[in-house]
Amino acid sequence: MLHIPLLRNGKQYTSLNQSEITDHRTGEVLATMSLANPGLITKDIRENKKVWHDLQKLSLDETLEMCKKAAGLFLNAEIPFANTTQTPEQFVKYQSASTGMPENMCRANMDKVHWVLTNLRDIIKSLSGRVDFSIIESGYGVQDGIPISFLPMARQLGAVLPSNSPGVHSLWVPSLALRVPVVLKPGSREPWTPFRLLHAFMEAGYPSEALSCYPTDYAGGNNIMLYCERAMIFGDDSTVRLWENDRRVEVHGTGFSKVLLGEDIVENWQEYMDVLFTSVMANGGRSCINTSAIWTPKYGREIADALAKRMVETRPLPLTHPQAELSAFSDKRMAEYMDHAIEVGLDTEGAEDVTAKYRQGERVEVCEKSTFLQPTLIHVNGYEHPLANREFMFPFTSVVEMPQEEMLKTIEKSLVVTAITNDPDWQRELSCCPHIDRLNIGPIPTCKVDWLQPHEGNLFEFLFQRRSFQKTP
Structure with a gap:
């Protein structure tokens, strides 16, 4: 039986409390999944803030290359997954069975995430206003004669993710290119995408200590939102209403x-x-x-x-x-x-x-x-x-x-x-x-996305705040 353990700062951990992921058509158990209690999540978040400092030793060129490598592994490779390995074909079968999404749409969403990871260099340039990467790395610099400084607003980015829309994983992955660790709560029926992505990143050489994924209950999700300096949440209005006025949180609710x-x-x-x-x-x-x-x-x-x-x-x-x-x-x-x-x-x-x-x-x-x-x-x-x-x-x-x-x-x-x-x-x-x-x-479908422009907020501006900075020569 496939078992999906927690991923605690890059290390797999099997908990006593577990849930079953079933085929929505037959009720057949596809996998069991460890569940994290809220206290464990809070402990890990508090103890792992130092990882951010380790990531700052990497250049953006290095993290972007890791993202590009992870993209290819995520889309095409048989990679470690839980207590075994997983091919792209197995990923599609499991995701379709548990969520009800047609297999061709599962593949299309894989392509979408792959495209974003492959093109993160251009995406970050666009969202940052084409700021030189050296300024982002050092926190300050001069560009076109103008002094520029950015204050990092988060040592970790938390995300409470849905079960019905795997394409949204394109929205948090840029944080890894920007050297911000992630703490994820996967959807109860769709752990496949976040876990496969994180394993692809580890295979690509990204520091595993920066990667956490906690299947958990409502209270555990709330702790991710509370204890990460920046977080994003996906859901209907009843789910996201609590966080609408919290400036630390990027809310992705109903679109209308x-x-x-x-x-x-x-x-x-x-x-x-x-x-x-x-x-x-x-x-x-x-x-x-x-x-x-x-x-x-x-x-x-x-x-x-x-x-x-x-x-x-x-x-x-x-x-x-x-x-x-x-x-x-x-x-x-x-x-x-x-x-x-x-x-x-x-x-x-x-x-x-x-x-x-x-x-x-x-x-x-x-x-x-x-x-x-x-x-x-x-x-x-x-x-x-x-x-x-x-x-x-x-x-x-x-x-x-x-x-x-x-x-x-x-x-x-x-x-x-x-x-x-x-x-x-x-x-x-x-x-x-x-x-x-x-x-x-003009006649542009509402669902046509330009990834070089913000979607429900600018992730770069969410993670980095422009500030005044002066330094003596």
Whole structure:
């Protein structure tokens, strides 16, 4: 039986308290996993802060080369894993079985992490404003005649990670290139990516003492958040709400990403159906950067009808199918809960499930023992409707008709907004809107990521603070 031990500062540790990771279809036990108690995590974090000083002896050129080597090992190699070794093919099989993600999506997320690790030199240059690496290494210097100094804000970066989106591991790996140790809490059903990544780093020669991974409970995750000087957390609003106002914490919650159609282009709305479809459906519709609402000044019903017809063509398929585009739910009760929440919303007057009249079967569907939610599009009469601004972990979106001048008065927190317009005045208003994190002007899918730009915050600025510094000659 495969057993996944804790990784305590690079050393494997088997605890008495363990959990089982099962195949979501059959209940077969895939592996057992050691669980860390909160006190052990706190002890290790407090005792391991000196490792940061050891990492500062490495140059960024050295850590970047290690990251590039780790990228190749993570993607292609059979490497040590837990109490055995693991091939990429075994990784994909285990991850798909425990999470419900199709195997082709598991591979795509491996490619995404590999790309980020391989291109970290350019990513760090971009996020730091092209500061010379020698200034980051020493903490101060002069560039283009301007004195620059950075104060390191963390001796360790903690991360409480999800079970449903392996691609997010691209967000914490740059910290290792920046010589900041990591303390990770993996998702209960998806320990595969963080553990494989950390083993790849160790094989690449990265100092193992800087690498920790603690499967644990809610209290253990809280201790990682409390005792690491900087931390990031992933989850729904109920999970991340506690940390929203803590400046030490980078919060990755629901996105409420949107596509806004401008008055100047809406007569040609058919030209933008590919953008709308991709924004809703890419990566199984599970990401915070998938579109959960489409706002248009007119033709709302026509847009909803045309998009719904395309969405229902994506059907549940076996997770081994090379064309599978929908993820199953590892717990069918979650799918049933979401389905019920949508039906309750539909009981409020002013909403119609447009996909219902076109799709085959019910919204909840079982395929080869996996439970899926079929793509769903709701047309609502106004933004006040309870389904107008909801986000679920499957392809779900609403279409709302409202005047363009009301859109920015109405909009609330939105991770990504794609605004399709050629109106320079409205483009200027959009660029100044404080509720929009990432802004796309033009027909760009909300899920298209430019890794050379910040995503829910700039990790370099999160880990390093610009400060005044003077030194006598």
